[in-house]
Amino acid sequence: MPKFERGLMWFRRDLRLEDNATLVQALRECRRLFCVFVFDTDILSTLPADDRRVAFIDDCITELDAELRAAGGGLIVRHEAAHKAIPDLARSLNADAVFAGRDYEPEAKSRDQRVAAALKLEQRHFLQCKDQAIFEMDEILNGQGEPYKVFTAYKNAWLKALRPTHIEPFINQPPSGTLAPPPAQLTQRPSLNDIGFGHPAHPIPVATGSRGAQGLLADFLPRMDLYHERRDFPAVKGPSYLSVHLRFGTISIRALAREAYPAMQAGSVGAATWLSELIWRDFYFMILHHFPHVAGQAFRPEYDSISWECGPEADKLFRAWCDGITGYPIVDAAMRQLNQTGYMHNRLRMVVASFLTKDLGIDWRRGEQYFARQLNDFDLSANNGGWQWAASTGCDAQPYFRIFNPITQSRKFDAQGHVIRRYVPELAALSSKDIHAPWLAQPTALVHAGITLGVSYPMPIVDHGCARKVTLARYGILKD
Template sequence: MSGAQALFRDFTERMADYGAKRDFPAIKGTSYLSAHLRFGTISIRQLAAYARARSSSGAATWLSELIWRDFYHAILWHHPRVATQCFKPAFDALRWEDAPELFAAWCAGRTGYPLVDAAMRQLSYAGWMHNRLRMVTASFLTKDLGVDWRRGEAWFAEKLLDFDLAANNGGWQWAASTGCDAQPWFRIFNPVTQSEKFDAEGRFLRRYVPELDKVPQKFIHAPWTMSATQQAACGVSIGRDYPLPVVDHAAARERTLARFKAIRE
């Protein structure tokens, strides 16, 4: 049996739970078939037919993800300009930050936001990143750091083994709110609450950010909130062993709202 078919067979046993488990990076909730779909080593028709024939809500949710893939391919085919421009042309006037140091910190997984850093390190280490984290890290680059989505898109293109121009471009424009969907520009992911919600125990964080291994669960999502005594108690110094946040999320949010508002006006 081919590697792709073995992966798919494994996933068929988990498909019914896909809806409940797909958003949690510490657990095995998705199919991991993206590289095979990208290179054509498994048939999209086989996968879609299988999911359509199932009655579970997990299968229906998974089918809807396969449909996103086709949707973004259709967008790229009918609107090839999205490869370099915003789907919504008005947003080509957005004034992004240059910020080479912030961009470098994001690439290296050293922003001081543990979920963003764990995800960026997973990308460099494994050549793959969980979908929830692709959304979080893309939102962070564009909405917290104010960096042009095209720079993040190019970094993902270099690192992802499943790199697909249509899906990557669609995902980045979705996160940047410049794309073809209903994502409103004022929806900005909070990297701390996303972490609390989707990796509550910090299992994924500890796997990729070992500097924080001994940090108590209560502080793992925002380690800079520990007092000096609490840092000493778990043997970590924030600012020395692990970076302080490179931006303040609340202030960055306001800057992003102003950046987008300027376009609307």
């Protein structure tokens, strides 16, 4: 017997019908279920009008709405502050309960607390489900009952705890409630223009919605066994490119684990390595949940006493990093890829994050914020984890004395200079030997390639060798 007569499903980071834990629970517990998506003005007000992600979400909810209609329901779309929109809507629909997938970000948690409190005042329930992680919050703890701070130990415990039921799909089975179409007065859906956004000149370069996600997964699966060999080379089609879909929940994390886990058990090293990346995702959700201070501060508080470069000179260096004009071709290619497409390969994220913090001596939080604005797949937990890893301020971070050499990284991971040629076309005519460090090329090679250093392409804005020494001294004071 359903517990509630009328319910409201609030879609957030789970824009799909298939294998949606929250939706299945809501349908099980409500006789009639309305569905809503809120373009939250508290979030949108911080974004530029051509933000790619808003257009991506708009496409995804168009698909979601069509699927809901085909199943007898439909999506109510609001453009308002969510903490107000949800209680108001629950009241006007007379919903007994609101269902939502759990979010681990501090601001989302406080928004959810406000919503829960407002609903409670009117005797309505707010029920959250685990959907975007396989294990969350306290589900994986160490022998002392505390959260893990080291990834490998966490991963081993995660794998040990995993049972088939953890990754089984959530399927709506009878007896269950039915999806209710939006009432006539709530069928009007605001367009992108209505909410102050437009179609970006360069939209997110992957197909949207669940179908887009399924397409990427189908494309990746035949490559999964080779993932460990290919994933570090940005010019090679190695990773899955699914991150934006995981971010908005157009694909279920369980669906991915259902592919990777059995393949790993059958001996695939590629699948094991890919599953490990999915576990990093759970790990960083868990870290953010237990240690919310990481949003803004170093995981290890002593690292907050590092004195980063600041002032006009540092601002100039930061701008050059953002714009991809540092004079280090691999860094510039990566930043231009980010600016043009909203995506950056994981290896390049590590290289540019290391460059900003350890070659330019600039606070990791400035880079983190820039990534948050630019990345299609921006996720506070993974982004913060990645930045604190690179800056050596995080849990299980790389040691501070491990400083990536941008030239060596370039020679190793983009040996033929494919990525550089694509995103820094002014260097395209250089040989694969010279392209990683043009200032070391013979003058004749530069002339031949049509390059005047300092004019058509910048000289390096910093000397890596000198910067390395400064960084060791900067971090060295924390040694004991």
